Amino acid sequence: MxxxxxxxxxxxxxxxxxxxxxxxxxxxxxxxxxxxxxxxxxxxxxxxxxxxxxxxxxxxxxxxxxxxxxxxxxxxxxxxxxxxxxxxxxxxxxxxxxxxxxxxxxxxxxxxxxxxxxxxxxxxxxxxxxxxxxxxxxxxxxxxxxxxxxxxxxxxxxxxxxxxxxxxxxxGLMVEGRCSLTNYLTGQSTNMDGVCSPASDVEYLRHEDGSMSSQLAGFTIDRFSPDEKAGYPTICKGRYTAPHRSEGYYAFEEPxxxxxxxxxxxxxxxxxxxxxxxxxxxxxxxxxxxxxxxxxxxxxxxxxxxxxxxxxxxxxxxxxxxxxxxxxxxxx
Amino acid sequence: MAVKDMMKLTLGPIAYHWAADTRRDFYARIADEAPVDEVYLGEVICSKRAPFHEPDLPGTIERLQRAGKTVVLSSLAEVMLKRERRATEDLMSMEWPEIEINNAAGLYARGNRPHRIGPFMNAYNEATIAWMARQGATHVCLPTEMPAPAIAVAARAAGELGIGIEVQVFGRAPLAVSARCYHARAHGRTKDNCRFVCEDDADGMPLFTRNEQPILRVNGIQTQSESYVDLLPETGQLAADGVTHLRLMPQDVDMVGVASAFRKVLNEEQAPDEAETSLREICRGRPFSNGFYYGEAGYRRIAMATPA
Known part of the structure; x- marks a missing residue:
């Protein structure tokens, strides 16, 4: 053993x-x-x-x-x-x-x-x-x-x-060491700077209907209904829409x-x-x-x-x- | 501008699952009309796709070479399964044409026989490039997210080592790879029973934020940028910094037109801003970006500082 x-x-x-x-x-x-x-x-x-x-x-x-x-x-x-x-x-x-x-x-x-x-x-x-x-x-x-x-x-x-x-x-869903998603949205690189979805770029926005958006560098990574707990906006754990998915879905992975x-x-x-x-x-x-x-x-x-x-x-x-x-x- | 004259224009491997006849037509036209010097062929993203277009490979190679293009075969970026390990080993045993390696499994099989280093190999710095050159690398394509100052240092190091250095100047940026197929996932399937839904999206499947902002593109196990990288205005600086090869990634647009726009700027037959205008028309209003080059968020479009 x-x-x-x-x-x-x-x-x-x-x-x-x-x-x-x-x-x-x-x-x-x-x-x-x-x-x-x-x-x-x-x-x-x-x-x-x-x-x-x-x-x-x-x-x-x-x-x-x-x-x-x-x-x-x-x-x-x-x-x-x-x-x-x-x-x-x-x-x-x-x-x-x-x-x-x-x-x-x-x-x-x-x-x-x-x-x-x-x-x-x-x-x-x-x-x-x-x-x-x-x-x-x-x-x-x-x-x-x-x-x-x-x-x-x-x-x-x-x-x-x-x-x-x-x-x-x-x-982690993406192959580590091969992911530039954070750099694409924030200008800070996971590979070169050791940064992933940095807190300094995170914002939460409350909407009039009580829902909440989590944002990274101004991009909406997810939107939560009033009864959902708002999660951290990690790019690969956000909900997005696609041509076949008009409702927001976890395109990569759930949190x-x-x-x-x-x-x-x-x-x-x-x-x-x-x-x-x-x-x-x-x-x-x-x-x-x-x-x-x-x-x-x-x-x-x-x-x-x-x-x-x-x-x-x-x-x-x-x-x-x-x-x-x-x-x-x-x-x- | 002797430096610019020496620069080579390359066409990267097709990242998408284009149908076999689409590929045949595409490369026939590239061979006949596109002013590129070198063409990379082969499946880099998904090993399941390879059987669809491998039978055409010998004919495509022959056709491109007859047209005077240097052909390079690119290896898979992700090597995990038996068939991926075997495909990599088989490719590495080839003496000709040249090979571009995108995974360390390929480096292991290739040993110190000559090869090129692909953009997925993470050659970020002069120490790594020197190591790779000692192991037989003759040419390095830098990661797409590298900023200008690092490109300049890497290009100088490569120049001293006598090896080529390549930078992607056009097309969607490769941002991530995964073991999971996100195309299959979007259609409620898994990688093993994907039924090749990725074939429907010749330029990647768009993802939108929940306030309807386009953000990323899905290409099987790969995630790409929504914007096209465009460093056409920066080609002069890249040449001055010692970059030897400029890579155009195939998108679902008129790639002969794209190559011509870059070629005219390299040949100084057209001013960069004029060529940029025709590039925008060719790309039908798709967003362009150069943020990575300027050390900013990759999606951004930074206006080049006018020299004083």
Whole structure:
């Protein structure tokens, strides 16, 4: 059986301590700039905060993974290199990378550090994963959330590195690292700036009939009737109309959260080494609740017991959950 | 303007599911009439579509080459299923014509034999471009969302490495890909039983906001911009910055006319604003954008600053 490590989000030093104390095997975090894919105001770490956080985590035998998982635009590569150098100096346990230039730099400059391939690299086949393993010494791949469990099992047989999969949190629909929707509407790029549907561009408009529009950069992403709860205007979770769909419909996906708590034994059996919980932008109480619940579930499975799955629905977006692609090809 | 004379005009791969006879007619006319230097062929978006037009590929290649065009075969952007892995491997084993790779699975199969890097490969910077060149890349098409200053740095790096650098200057911007087919979803189907509804939308299926503003286009698993990228007024700057190839993406408009408009500007036979006027007529009032180039929201149309 694989170790089934629990990889937990740390958007702030406080969230990091919470995740460590709740039983994370590893936490992942980023600096306060474009070098990571959650470059949101009020999130992330200064080098000083990261240094203290690494000490706290290591004292409890928890690993710290540094996300450098965006794509530097030409002319700005040094920011990513300096972030890697700083992370190495502060003793992080691994780097999570997507860009080949960044991967190449770390492989040459910090050859003793583990490299994890970010979901942002969109490596969804054994050949793509082997490319990164053979060229940059990647030790673990974070798989895109688009594969079924039989597909994951097959990939595991054909690659020389560990597999990490998302098990809980935001259910990204677009292939990560290949999405410019936010840049198209707001001028801030997910790949280059680490920004997705930024809060600074969000507005809610109340209409005379009591309905509410959620807008991003002036575009109506959804409209809610008075009895509906207005959701956050993420472009790929909005309702639109089309020639065959005169009523607004979720053209891409409903606002729904991934929850694979019931599939953990199957995922372990398929050869998944590490389970990732999404949510660096979420609160400490979210981190505490989710990490504790999954800690218990994973410990149950490791001990050969039936996993007790605490009810995690209250913590999910829109109070709805899915097993997404992991469950069935019909999802596609 | 020697720099502009050296610039090549290319026609990107058809992103949509055009019927086989439509494609045949399209490429026959491109071969006979379009002033483009290079043509990319092949299915990039959906592996289910490939069997419909692959039988015509050898004839199309031959026809275009006879007309003096360089032909390049583009690989799938998303490789996940067995048939996609096999298709990618088969393409990568070809010695001729040239190959454009759009997924790391293709890079793995190709090894260090010569190849081009497609716009889905995320070659955003000089370090990545240098890495790719060391692995055999002879040419890189930059991601469509890259802003001008980054394009200039990337083009300079490519120039020093002696490889080509390409920028999309016309057509809907590729904004996202997914494992899910949004065309099938709109019709209450799934990808496995899609019955190729995407064939009905030769220029993509429009999505509108709930206050009736056109916003995006669906093309199977791909999401595109509602506006057409148009960098015709910027071709001079692109040339000065060292970009070697300008890519026109096929849309459901007169592409010979589109290519001619760009060619006339490159040849300095027509002023950019005149060519722009005829481009607008050809595109029948569809919105144009250049926001990405200027580091603004992609849908925006920014007026070029007049040189002092």
């Amino acid at each position: 694989s170790l089934a490590e629990l990889i937990c989000p740390a958007g702030t030093p406080a969230a990091l301590r919470t995740a460590v104390d709740a039983g994370a095997d590893a936490v992942y975090c980023g600096f306060q700039d474009a070098t990571n894919a959650r470059n949101f105001p009020g999130l992330n770490f200064t080098p000083e905060e990261l240094e203290a956080s690494v000490a706290h985590a290591h004292a409890k035998a928890t690993k710290v993974l540094l996300a450098l998982n965006t794509y530097p635009p030409a002319g700005k590569v040094d920011l990513w290199r300096q972030a890697a150098d700083t992370g190495a100096r502060l003793g992080v346990d691994a780097f999570i990378v997507a860009d080949m230039g960044v991967a190449d730099y770390i492989a040459r400059t910090h050859p003793d550090k583990r490299l994890h391939l970010s979901v942002q690299a969109a490596a969804s086949s054994p050949e793509a994963i082997r490319y990164y393993c053979e060229n940059f010494g990647v030790r673990r791949v974070v798989l895109p959330r688009i594969l079924t469990i039989p597909e994951i099992r097959q990939i595991r047989k054909e690659i020389p590195c560990e597999i990490e999969t998302f098990i809980f949190g935001n259910h 729904i959260s991934l929850n694979l708590s019931r599939l953990l034994p199957e995922l372990i059996d398929a050869g998944v080494h590490a389970f990732k919980i999404e949510g660096r932008q979420r609160s400490k109480s979210y981190v505490r609740g989710v990490v504790s619940a999954f800690r218990q579930a994973v410990d149950d499975i490791r001990a050969g017991r039936e996993a007790r799955i605490a009810d995690l629905v209250a913590l999910t977006e829109g109070q709805k959950q899915t097993q997404g692609a992991f469950e069935t090809r019909k999802w596609r």
